[in-house]
Amino acid sequence: MKKILIYTAGALLIAGSYGCKKFLNQVPDDRLTFDQMYQKKATVDQALANVYSTLPDQNQDRSASASGNIGPWTAASDEADYTLPNFTENVNSGAWDATSGQVNYHWQSYYRGIQAASSFMANVTKCTDCNIGGIDIVNRYYNEARALRAIYYYYLVRQYGPVVLLGNDPIASDAPLAEISKPRNSMDECIDYIVSELEAASQRLPATPQANEDYGHITASVADAYKIKALLTAARPLFNGNTDYANLKNQDGKQLINQTYNVAKWTRLATAAKAFLNNPNYSGYALYTVTATPSGLPNTAFNRAFIATRDVFLNGWNSEVIFGRGGDVTFYQYSLAPNHSGASGGDKGGSFLSPSQQLVDAFFTANGLPIESDPTYSANGTSSYQAPDPNDQGVSRNISNMYVNREPRFYADITYSGRKWINPSSNIVTSFEFNGNAGKSAIANNDYTKTGYTSRKHLTVAGWTSGRTIFTVIRLAEIYLDYIEALQESNPSDPDILIYLNRIRTRAGIPVYGNGGLPVPTNMRDAIRRERRVELAFELDRYFYTREWKIAETTDTQIRGLNITQNAPGFFTPVVTENRVFQKKHYLWPIPSGEIQKVPVIVQNTGW
Known part of the structure; x- marks a missing residue:
C-alpha cells in the first residue's frame, strides 16, 4: 500500500491530484527526514503530490467514503439513486448526524490538506535543484499549494458553511490546544480569504498547461475557475441574506451568515466570470464540438451534437476541459453498465447508478422545449425510432414515446429500455423490464437499476472495462452557466445572457432562444436552471445547487422511476421508488461533534 505523508496538527480540526501525470503518482520516501524531503526536486514532487491527494475523486462516487474523499453527492440529489448500498442511504433517510x-x-481530510499545503509552502524554498533551465519551479509549486489550500477551504464552506480559517502558517504538531482553539469565521470572511488566495496564486502561475507534464497541475485558469465557483456559492440564497441562520452566531455574538441580501455578490461573480471569458490567455478554451460523425453515422447537426456532448468527457484534455483528474475509472463505469444477462466483460456491469425519472423528464425535446411545453411529446405508447448510436444505424427500434425525439444530450446521458448497448462490438439491446436481459427478475443481489434507467454519461464506448484519460472537474460550459446566472440576478437585461445560454444550446443541438429561434423565455431564471440541470448532470453539481438555491425541500423528498417489478406496458408507468427525508438543517452538514468537544468555541450549525 502506498504511504502518504500527512502533516498533522494533532488537535483542532486536524485529526491524528492525482492529475494524470507521473509526478502525482509518487509518494514520499518515509526514510527521509523532514528537511531532506524538501532538498531535492524528486521528493518535493512527492510532497506536492501529497497536497494534491486531498482533492475529491469522482471515480469513487459509487462508494462515498474516506477513500477518495468523495461524498454522496450524486445519489443524495434528485438526479439518481444507487442500488449499491452506501452512505447516500443514510443521507436520504435522515439517519445521520454530527457523530x-x-x-x-x-x-x-480537508483540514489535513490545508495543513499539508501550508507545510509545503513553508518548506519548498529549501529545494536545492528545483530551478531547472531557468524555470522557477519553487515559485510555481508554492502557488499551486497556495491555490489548493484555498480550494480545500472552498470545499469545506460549500459543505459545512462558515469554517475556521487557520492562518497561513503551518500548525506545529505539538501546539497546545489553547493556542489553536479558534471560533468559526463568518461566511463572508471565508469567501474573501478563498478569493484573495486564489487571486494571489493565479497571478504567479502559468495561465494554462504549457507542456504535457503540466496537465493535472493547478494553473491560473484553474485557480480563477475555482474563484468563480466560490463566488457563486456566496451569492446564492443559502448564504446571501438567509434569515434561517439568524441565530447562527459565535459565542461572542458574531453573525456567521449575513442577514441582508446583497446584489453586489452577484455583480462580483459576474465580473469575475466575464474576466475569465475575456482573458486572452484563456482564449484556447472553447466548447467541444465535432465537424464530422463516426463512420456509419449520418453527418447531421443532431448527430454531431450527440457525439460532441458524449465525447467531451471521453476525449481527454480537450478544448473545453479546464481541470480534470485521472485514476482508475473501472469501478465507476461498472456502476453505469447494465447487468446484461449472459454477457461478459465490459458489457456486463452492476446497473448501480439509476437516473431518476425527474432527470429523464428534465431533458428537452429535439425541438428545444421542456416536455410539458412541447405538444409533440407524449409519455404514452410506443413508436419506431432511430437513436443516434453509430453502432445501430439502419434499425428503427420500437421504444417508449418518452424517449422519442429527445435532445442529443438525452441520448448521450441515459440508457433506457430498447436502446442498443454502447459497445460497437455487441449485439445487445438493453431491456430493464422485469423479465428483460437487465431486469430485476433474474438478479438475486443488488445489481439492478432501481429506476429502470442507467447513466451513460462518462462511459467509454467499449464498455466499463475500457479506461478513460480523466474525469472532468471543471469545464467551460460551467463557467458560461455561472456567468449567465450572475447576470440574471444582477443585470437581467444584459445581452450576454442569451449569447452564452445559446452557445450551450447550439452545441447541444437544440434551437436557440430568440434570433429567429424559440421565443425568449419569460422566466429566464427558470430557463437557466433547467439548462444547468441537463448540461451538468452527473457532474457533482445538482446536490449543491438545490441547496444553495434553497429548493431542496421540494426537489429532494422522493425519487421517481419506472415500475421495475413489471414488464411492458406496466413497466413504463412512473412510480415513486424512494421517499426521502429532507429537513431545513440538511442544507448544511453538521460540524463533527468530536471537534466541538475538543474546541467548545466552535458553534454547531443550525438544527443539529
Missing part, C-alpha cells in the same frame, strides 16, 4: 463517520472524515 457520523462521513461527517467527520470530510472535515478532517
Whole structure:
C-alpha cells in the first residue's frame, strides 16, 4: 500500500491530484527526514503530490467514503439513486448526524490538506535543484499549494458553511490546544480569504498547461475557475441574506451568515466570470464540438451534437476541459453498465447508478422545449425510432414515446429500455423490464437499476472495462452557466445572457432562444436552471445547487422511476421508488461533534 505523508496538527480540526501525470503518482520516501524531503526536486514532487491527494475523486462516487474523499453527492440529489448500498442511504433517510463517520472524515481530510499545503509552502524554498533551465519551479509549486489550500477551504464552506480559517502558517504538531482553539469565521470572511488566495496564486502561475507534464497541475485558469465557483456559492440564497441562520452566531455574538441580501455578490461573480471569458490567455478554451460523425453515422447537426456532448468527457484534455483528474475509472463505469444477462466483460456491469425519472423528464425535446411545453411529446405508447448510436444505424427500434425525439444530450446521458448497448462490438439491446436481459427478475443481489434507467454519461464506448484519460472537474460550459446566472440576478437585461445560454444550446443541438429561434423565455431564471440541470448532470453539481438555491425541500423528498417489478406496458408507468427525508438543517452538514468537544468555541450549525 502506498504511504502518504500527512502533516498533522494533532488537535483542532486536524485529526491524528492525482492529475494524470507521473509526478502525482509518487509518494514520499518515509526514510527521509523532514528537511531532506524538501532538498531535492524528486521528493518535493512527492510532497506536492501529497497536497494534491486531498482533492475529491469522482471515480469513487459509487462508494462515498474516506477513500477518495468523495461524498454522496450524486445519489443524495434528485438526479439518481444507487442500488449499491452506501452512505447516500443514510443521507436520504435522515439517519445521520454530527457523530457520523462521513461527517467527520470530510472535515478532517480537508483540514489535513490545508495543513499539508501550508507545510509545503513553508518548506519548498529549501529545494536545492528545483530551478531547472531557468524555470522557477519553487515559485510555481508554492502557488499551486497556495491555490489548493484555498480550494480545500472552498470545499469545506460549500459543505459545512462558515469554517475556521487557520492562518497561513503551518500548525506545529505539538501546539497546545489553547493556542489553536479558534471560533468559526463568518461566511463572508471565508469567501474573501478563498478569493484573495486564489487571486494571489493565479497571478504567479502559468495561465494554462504549457507542456504535457503540466496537465493535472493547478494553473491560473484553474485557480480563477475555482474563484468563480466560490463566488457563486456566496451569492446564492443559502448564504446571501438567509434569515434561517439568524441565530447562527459565535459565542461572542458574531453573525456567521449575513442577514441582508446583497446584489453586489452577484455583480462580483459576474465580473469575475466575464474576466475569465475575456482573458486572452484563456482564449484556447472553447466548447467541444465535432465537424464530422463516426463512420456509419449520418453527418447531421443532431448527430454531431450527440457525439460532441458524449465525447467531451471521453476525449481527454480537450478544448473545453479546464481541470480534470485521472485514476482508475473501472469501478465507476461498472456502476453505469447494465447487468446484461449472459454477457461478459465490459458489457456486463452492476446497473448501480439509476437516473431518476425527474432527470429523464428534465431533458428537452429535439425541438428545444421542456416536455410539458412541447405538444409533440407524449409519455404514452410506443413508436419506431432511430437513436443516434453509430453502432445501430439502419434499425428503427420500437421504444417508449418518452424517449422519442429527445435532445442529443438525452441520448448521450441515459440508457433506457430498447436502446442498443454502447459497445460497437455487441449485439445487445438493453431491456430493464422485469423479465428483460437487465431486469430485476433474474438478479438475486443488488445489481439492478432501481429506476429502470442507467447513466451513460462518462462511459467509454467499449464498455466499463475500457479506461478513460480523466474525469472532468471543471469545464467551460460551467463557467458560461455561472456567468449567465450572475447576470440574471444582477443585470437581467444584459445581452450576454442569451449569447452564452445559446452557445450551450447550439452545441447541444437544440434551437436557440430568440434570433429567429424559440421565443425568449419569460422566466429566464427558470430557463437557466433547467439548462444547468441537463448540461451538468452527473457532474457533482445538482446536490449543491438545490441547496444553495434553497429548493431542496421540494426537489429532494422522493425519487421517481419506472415500475421495475413489471414488464411492458406496466413497466413504463412512473412510480415513486424512494421517499426521502429532507429537513431545513440538511442544507448544511453538521460540524463533527468530536471537534466541538475538543474546541467548545466552535458553534454547531443550525438544527443539529
